[in-house]
Structures are given as C-alpha cells and as structure tokens.
Amino acid sequence: MATYMYEALDQSGCPQRGAVNASSSDDAISRIRDKELFPTSVRISKNKRDLETVIDEGCKVNPVVFELKSNNWYWFALGVAFVAGLFFLIGICVGSGWGPT
16 A cells, blocks of 8 residues: 545535555545545655655635625615715705705
8 A cells, every 4th residue: 555645625615635545546546435535646655754744734715705694784874874964965956945844
C-alpha cells in the first residue's frame, strides 16, 4: 500500500489536506470521499518529508463574502422613502393652496 497526499474541500467549502493509505489512486479517492470530502488533488507521496508537511489549516473565513439572507432592509428603506416622499408631496400641495384645507 502506498501513501497518497490529498487536498480536498469539506461540505462547507473549506480546504482540507491529509494523507491516506491506499492500493491505488482510485482507492485513495474513494477513501477521501468516504470522509465526506471532495478531492481536488490526489498524488502519491514520494518521501517522508511530504507526510511531515501535512497540516490541517482548518477553514478561514473569507471577509469578502457576505450574504444578506433576507431583503428586509431593502423593503424598510423603500417604505421610508415612500412615506417621506408622500409627506413632501402633501406639504407642497397644502403650501400652494391646492388640496384639502
């Protein structure tokens, strides 16, 4: 059995690195998938130094990616703008003598 180094993504998209013992690259890929990982790179380990460099860095949060799950703020701002515009229109109509007295 040979040792295969891999880089993979977990279910949340975080990169993972590690090593598995397998008889072939197909067997290594199936073992990686059994860990619920999606392999992006699989290669055979050439020497002991490769195994020493395997470090699980975990998932780093990307500050650029930000999702607003709902658009409640959009509707709130639109409602405020509408009401403000409505009061502005009423003020102009009453000030010019046009409209209810």
